[in-house]
Amino acid sequence: MPVVIVEDEKLELTNLSKVMWPEDNITKADFIDYYVRVAPYVLPHLKDRPMVFTRYPDGIYGKAFYQKNIPDYAPEWLRTYDEESFTGGKRKVVRYALIDDMKSLLWAANQASLEMHPWLSRVGTIEYPDFVVFDLDPMENTDFEDARQLALALKKLLDMEGLVGFPKTSGATGIQVYVPIEPRYTYREVRVFAKIFCRVLERTFPEKATTERSIKKRRGKVYLDYLQNIKGKTLIAPYSPRPIAGAPVSAPVTWDELEEGVRPSMFTIRNMPERLQKVGDLFKGVLEVKQRIDRWL
Template identity: 45%
Template sequence: MSTTNTQYLTVNGHQIPVKNLDKPFWPEDGYTKADVMAFYIKVWPYLAPHLKDRPLSLVRYPEGINGQYFYQKNFPAAPPWVETIPIRSKTRVTHYVMANNLETLIWSINLGCIEVHPWLSTQWHLDYPTYVIFDLDPMAPATFQEAVQVAFALKSLTDHLGLALFPKISGATGLHLYLPVKPVYSYQETATFVQRLGEAVIRVLPGLATNERMVSARGGKVYIDHLQNQKGKTIASVYSLRPFAGAPVSMPVTWEELPTIQPDSFNITNAAARLAATGDLFAPLLSLQQELPTELLS
């Protein structure tokens, strides 16, 4: 059967229409839409708990990583086996998809999705995130290694506060540090917490870190982005593919191995084996509910 015609994959008893499975999503590397589906099927047991009950922003690359891409959040006519949640803003109601089953993820990949972008909160506490994220983005000539230095400075602060912090490589040039919390803090409070700790690091390492919002003002430093903690903001999930050369994967790492890790250490070909060897290093995020110091929330 030609892959330019619609075919059907059966997942959990649901027939999912798919097409163009041989379409190159990474033309230079040769990875296709079918390869993306195969990857997510392999990592689904590890990924699923981190997506459960979280609204998603779908980033669609219908022509692969070199083509135009766009964000889509509203899916009022999704298939019946795709769970959605209506979220009201001041001007409209948006029907967000939640990947609570594998068939939903396969359906989204058929639409051209490469990355998985979940909310920081679940449908049960939409206004209260379950983790805080420190998004460290090195601005050239700053490097990944300098982002690692900033990450360890932040870890020193969270260690002092008695809080556990979990690193993952972004799959691009930076780092994401996750701090799981009780879902009782507002997005404003968690963003302020990241801002306060970022400011402390910047005072100690002024030549290395910055929180300047204007790219042109960052001076080749590592940007500590507290604004990623605003409601509705999303970041590439753990175990998500990224739309860059080599098909990198955003993977958790240990603090012990972080100094020797490279941004492209894990990709579509070796991430599943890594998971099989280490298990889910982000599993603590599913149960650990830490309390933040009130003096750093405003």
Template identity: 40%
Template sequence: MADAIQLDVGGRTVRLSHPDRVYFPERGFTKLDLARYYIAVGDGVVRALRGRPTTLERYPEGVTGESFFQKRAPKNLPSWIPTGRIAFPSGRYADEICPDETAAVVWAANLGCLTFHPWPVRRDDTEHPDELRIDLDPQPGTDYADAVRTALDLREVLDGLGLRGWPKTSGGRGLHVFVPIAPRWTFPQVRRAAIAIGRELERRAPDRVTTAWWKEERGERIFVDYNQTARDRTVASAYSVRPTPRATVSAPLRWDEVPDARPGDFDLASMPGRFAEAGDVHADMEGEAFVLDAALDLAARDEREHGLGDLPYPPEHPKAAGEPARVQPSRARRPRRA
């Protein structure tokens, strides 16, 4: 095994240690294969990460070894990789890396970073998201095909609200739909819009879609994970490699591809060829910034006419004003009998 090699990435020299270390035993993919992958899709992954504080999901020994999420920038961060300071719900803060060029992505890959988790904000304004991210999460008894059906319904809902989404596979069983928005709204407001959209999907197909936070209430339905829009919640970036045995990747799709695409179609070996042929199919997101007025009007109408207010936050978040009881329904204390 070579000790280290030097890679020329966009004019920068990036050191890659132990390039022959196997990261995906089932496929035989090495750290060098991972680095070459990110070089091949560099324009796409940098478009998804540019200016965004990013958490690194690291597997230093490969997918069969230990892993961890690294929020704070590594101490040996090169001076040419910028950072962004973000605040957590606890009130603490961290300086996270903001990969603005392919060399920064490859540098992180050398640390065993497979998946990049960017915040939905830019480092020059970390209080106002510029992406609304909708996560369609299959529950037990459902699968990717069910997520596809829900995504097509979601496209209609977004269109009715004057919004446009860009879909991608999660790299697992689900789908993500990103909507670029003007950075005018706070995290709670963007989350409120996501809840309203999820409830509209639920009304259209109550037997197939749910916004229920508690797993015991979801049943065999697609969960619209509205809390992925809460502060400090992130999803895998476009083109990120996922820690699966097959080295699948989170693949951007055109809407006309959604019905027939499958997560297994896109992996570390196949995506470079697709990228070389089709380019970044989400490149046009950069020029868009939609408004949430109609979605927030829908949320207000839900509350006014149907009594549908807030939903529970993740457990690590401080209790929010108007939030319902954060307790599992089956464990909720029931009134005593007379």
């Protein structure tokens, strides 16, 4: 097993020839190389955020599992964050990994963490998210096109209110819009804000959009999931691959691209590094813009 030196630390890479995406003949080595190439763009979106991973040690068709707690064999140099909770009078501590640098990113990739899910808040302001997220999730008998139309309607609504949002494909069938805010609002306040906008969309497009929590009652509509704005809930990270044939990635896009009709399958492990070199990080504003939402609370 090859051992590489990354940022002065030894990292043992394993099972590099294992095929992760069979139809596309993408191996674990290809997957790790992808993260080497996109690290400058993805790391700012992961830094200081507790991470949840979905691991696929045998590829996208093998058994998968979520991982919050870091494994016992995690390297000593890996930064972590402990989240303490009490349930039924019992104390529980979850030790999350923090992916702040190249070595920790490649360590996670070597764990076959095909999906990376960061928290909405950072460890320094853990109770106060950095953005409001709108997760437009097509249900049965709906598709990306329905989510695209609703995302564009959401943009018009945000424009009317003088707010800026940044869209990205989920990498599957959905679209996620991030509205960056000052980290001064609680998760409850952020959720109230998101609910207001989702309900407006639901009333405007009753045949297409729903905030209904019952899965059976969502059929034929796009679920507007404002409940993603809860502490500890996560969305797929920008540029993270998905365990789907074609190896699509969650891709930040411009509103113009969304208007023109982009498709999730257009952005993959194969072409995302070149796209980033050409257009840069279209999600950069999510980290830089700081908006206030006081008047909705």
